[in-house]
Amino acid sequence: MERVHKKKKYTVASLFSGIGGLDLGFDYAGFDVIWANDFDKYAVKTYQENVNKNIVLGDITKLKDSVPNHDVLIGGFPCQPFSTLGKLEGFKDENRGNLFFDIIDIIKNKRPKVVVLENVKNLVNHDSKRTFTRILKEFDLANYDVFHQILNSKDYGIPQQRNRIFIVAVNRDYFKNSDFEFPKPIPLKITTQDLLDKDVDIQYFLTKKIAKTIMGKGTKGYIVNPTIDKPISKTLCATMHKMHRASQDNYVTDQNSFDQFNDDNRINIRKLTPNECRKLQGFPSDWKQVVSDCQAYKQFGNAVTVDVAYAVAKNVYKFLEENCKDDK
DSSP states (O other): OOOOOOOOOSEEEEESOTTSHHHHHHHHTTOEEEEEEESOHHHHHHHHHHTOSOEEESOHHHHGGGOOOOSEEEEOOOOGGGOTTSOOOGGGOTTTTTHHHHHHHHHHHHOOSEEEEEEEGGGGTTTTTHHHHHHHHHHHHTTEEEEEEEEEGGGGTOOBOOEEEEEEEEETTTOSSOOOOOOOOOOOOOOGGGGOOSSOOGGGEEEHHHHHHHTOOEETTEEOOOOOSOSSBOOOOTTGGGOOOTTTSOEEOOHHHHTTOOOTTEEEEEEOOHHHHHHTTTOOTTOOOOSOHHHHHHHHHHSOOHHHHHHHHHHHHHHHHHHOOTTO
């Protein structure tokens, strides 16, 4: 997604900002991101170079009292405690699971008009739905109405199968009996192959030795057929730098690039480049990679797809324009 310039109106504070996928979506929609936070120094470095300088490095549990007043609070709070790829400890994860309650503390203190949170799809069903029921209860006690929907990146212009839940909570002090509508899906007009780089370096191609593992079907009770050259990519994950099997991660053939090299130890199957991951998450073409490939893979795997964030943000902006009472 390319950068746009629009007059800014409503202020935004961003939590767990990462490299700013959610923030860019709101910026493009006309919001003013005045404050952001993340505890990962590499993510903060990337954010500062590409989004803005308004990000603070540090632990939100120690910084929550310094969050400025804002109209909209956004955040992709840590998903690992609720992900099927993790240990599913949820709120029992002392380091990450309880961060949701720090968000609630900020909400109670700052009383933003709207809150927008993003997380993995499994958040809804985690712990037999008890986790999500608790989340809804906390918002209700804080006097917010909650709307939620699972959105897939492939439905918003990006060829990536990425289901994420978006939670939009609206402050009853400002909005009474107001319904928020999530963005409608749009036809997908491009494929993964349309976004592949040209002239890719040989380092991204699999060696014959590692290819046996990457293209394997698994062992014993876990047998999954490998797939490559998917027109709609599998979900990018934060650990894709580890190169999982082709049943989980994305691999493509690239004859044009491969033909430029004479390396008998490699085959014409390669992993995605960091730049291709950038495109598969909707980040702009002038994006600067200021970290290692390993960190870049992690950052794009953790990010919110910009195009999805933009679609949600436009509807939040419209909601505010149509329903917000300035005298509150």
